[in-house]
Amino acid sequence: MAKNNTVFIGLGSNVGNRIGYLASAINEISKVNDCTIEAISSLYESLPFGKSDQNNFINAVIKISTSINHLTLLTQLKEIEKKLGRIKRERWGPREIDIDILFFNDLIFSNEIISLPHKGVIYRDFVLVPLCEIQPDLIHPVFNKSICDFIIDLKVKNIINKFSNSLLTEKKIS
Numbered sequence: 001m002a003k004n005n006t007v008f009i010g011l012g013s014n015v016g017n018r019i020g021y022l023a024s025a026i027n028e029i030s031k032v033n034d035c036t037i038e039a040i041s042s043l044y045e046s047l048p049f050g051k052s053d054q055n056n057f058i059n060a061v062i063k064i065s066t067s068i069n070h071l072t073l074l075t076q077l078k079e080i081e082k083k084l085g086r087i088k089r090e091r092w093g094p095r096e097i098d099i100d101i102l103f104f105n106d107l108i109f110s111n112e113i114i115s116l117p118h119k120g121v122i123y124r125d126f127v128l129v130p131l132c133e134i135q136p137d138l139i140h141p142v143f144n145k146s147i148c149d150f151i152i153d154l155k156v157k158n159i160i161n162k163f164s165n166s167l168l169t170e171k172k173i174s
Contacts, residue, residue, distance in 0.1 A: 003036060003065040005105055007073065008135065010118070010127050011060045012046075012098040018058040019043065021084060021097045023168040026062060028080040029099075032073075039063040040168065041130030045161035049124060054094045060165065061102065061130035070104040074114055077101065102127060106141035117142060122150045125157050 009029065013021040022043065030037050041061045048054045066073060077099045084097045102118045109116045117140060121127050131138060132148040139146055 003034065003067050005066050005068070005070075006038075007064045007066060007070075007104050008102040008131060008138070009062050009064060009077070010098075010100040010102050010130075011062065012057045012126070013096060014048065014055040014057040015094050015096045019163075019167050022058060022060055024084055025080060025097050025099055026168060028083065029062070029064065029077070032066075032068075032076045032080075034068055035064050035066045035073075035076075037062055038065055039134040040165045041133045042165050043163040043167060044126050044130060044159045045163070046126035046158040047160060049126070049158055051090070051093055056160065057126065058163075059126040059130065060168075061127065061134060063134055070101065070107060070109065070114070070116060073104070074101060102131065103138070103141075106139075108141055121147075123154070123156075125151060125154055125159050128154070129159060 011022050011025050026037065026040065029035055039062065044059045046057045046059050048057060081097050081099055086096045100118055101114065101116060102121055104116050107116050128147060128151045132151060136148055
């Protein structure tokens with residue numbers, strides 16, 4: 001089957017072994033039937049977004065290719081969150097692992113479960129910066145504007161540190 005879908009996925013964690021959770025999520029995504037990891041951004045330590053009284057996050061973005069559709073992929077990603085021990089808490093609260101589809105080709109889609117592109121992308125430097133790092137020519141299909149251009153307009157910056165993605169191979173969940 002041809003892997004004709006290009007997908008960008010956001011990863012975040014602020015509970016426990018944050019880098020370990022990201023590494024495990026990437027490993028699990030690579031095992032999803034017909035998904036190939038194409039690129040992994042650097043890791044970014046970020047102040048919490050939306051609810052400030054919690055630990056800092058580690059965030060990254062990955063690019064995958066797949067032939068499965070967006071709804072099937074979403075189901076698979078939510079299963080990975082459960083497998084890795086994500087506990088549902090309050091909105092924007094702490095999380096062991098958060099896995100979000102950011103872009104699925106140039107698809108514009110919304111239902112009660114998912115909006116594509118992800119509605120929050122353009123407001124979050126911890127998503128925009130790693131996206132721009134791995135795909136600087138990515139154009140937002142709703143705004144017809146470069147992802148990198150959104151970074152300039154941001155009023156709030158959450159990123160406080162950057163780490164090499166080589167840390168992902170050094171960390172495991174204990």
